[in-house]
Amino acid sequence: MRLADTLRFAAGAALGAPLRTALMALAMAIGVAAVVLLTALGDGARRYVIGEFNALGTHLVIVLPGRTETGGLGIGGLASSTTRDLTLDDAEALLRAPGVVRIAPLVVGDAEISTAGRLRSVYVVGTHADFREVRQVHVAQGQFLPDEGLHHGGNWAVLGATLREQMFGSSPALGALLRIGDRRFRVIGVLEASGQGLGMDMDELVLIPVSVAQAMFDTQSLFRILVEARDRDAIAGVKQAVERILQARHDGERDVTLLTQDAVLGTFDRILSALTLGVAGIAAISLAVAGILVMNVMLVAVAQRTGEIGLLKALGASSGTIRSAFLVEAGLLSLAGGLAGLFLGYLGAAALRIALPDLPAEPPAWAVLAGLGTAIVTGTVFGVLPARRAARLDPVDALSRKS
């Protein structure tokens, strides 16, 4: 029998029993739709978390002075006698590393700040204009620190939201003069309220140019350097380059520690990927159930069409022809069900995206292919038994039964 004829014959046979066919296709459709929808949900959650991390600055490599093997902030590493200071020149050198987009050096200290009779102690952070991009901070009023290079800076101050509230209340802060330590600064900007980030409460600190902060705290050394890589893939290369450059600048001593959020993110990525795979697996079980249903329904079909099978044999059909006709029928049903399931799954995913706009609930390509593939394979595999039963029917016996 020609392939086209086998397909037509099988399709005709399937359509000849619409209820049976619809039932079987529905079972497959539900299975495939479950795979598509659940993986869309799982993968959407994974991408949502990664997206949130990326918004926090996932592409960051944080350089700390001192070496700790654990990658944490151990005392031993910091206390290492060979530790050299991180300097502004070090920071500037890192800008030339491949894959580095921008850097922000940090100097941190506490100081008294006062204005119009109000006085309190705050954290002062000296940094550079690029800090805004690197840490994704948003300015609510005025402007951020202007780009005056790493080594120069005027007496400009940018206030955290809470600090502005405490220092100025309802009176305007922009343009006001502020005393920090023994210097006078002009307030040029106020940050949006944001909360915690990188272990600092951004709402309660004041930002000034890094060179000014170094002079104020009388130090050459930096607290940290934030290095922003081009993207996640560039992080590994950037870490190596940073290590290499600083080692060269520190007389061959590897005396810095590099931290990334990538490690944490990788863990999340793995957990959520496993979760997605897990729900996909559970959904695939429904496909196996659908496969068993396919088998039963096909067995009924064989029983119902016994007379026809006997006739086909009398007309010269070989066992192989009959087997493939029934297998193709099961395969076609599974394919139809699978496609219907894809449609339902995508529809469901679209509904999810409308219901939860934050969640990028797109079924991943692998899940779509796996779902459809599993449907066709299970349908066909479970079609083997009925097809063999059909092919083995005794023709005389089969013909004598009612068809």
Add this chain to the structure above:
Amino acid sequence: MAQVELDGIDRIFHLGDATVHALRAVTLSIEAGEYVAVMGPSGSGKSTLLNLLGLLDPPDAGVYRLEGRDVTSLDPDQQAEVRSRRIGFVFQSFHLVPRLSAAENIALPMTLAGIHPDERAERVRRALSDFGLDQRADHRPDQLSGGQRQRVAIARATIMQPALLLADEPTGNLDRATGLEVTRLLEALNARGTTLIVVTHDPAMGQRARRQLGMEDGAIFSDTRGAPP
């Protein structure tokens, strides 16, 4: 060499403890182009004989040679091939596939044999006109009368131009006039050279054949050559 040669054929069925000798020591030879009626009471083994001749049922003993070839020892696929190319079946209850049109039912043996669609269409078209079914090509079996159904079945049985046409009570489900019409159709095919073996209950119909085999209890007890009208 006869077209059909049966030599000491036994066919035994087991029903629980009972064994039924459906065929016992049947030895028979039929020449190409013969017109044979098989007659006998119900249960005498007529259908079993026909199924055996059509390679649908294997003998428990004996040898069946078709056109000089021992076909009892062929494997199932080879037997299917012989059924496809050399043998045509006509059944009492027509056995049309209900979801297929008359034309598709007629084409079915060619479809199964993998014959090219163009040739199928051509041969079906000719068969439809030969059997007076031109107007019925697209009708499904339930839209056809009994006589039309049997004509479709005969067209299907002969579409592969078999050498041997086997009909098991082909008129059993038809009224007398329609039955006669169908018998004439089969006889016309025989006149063009196809060997025709018909199982029938009807003595009048049996007498139309040039040779009558009388069966009883699984054995051939008479083999007469009556003069055709």
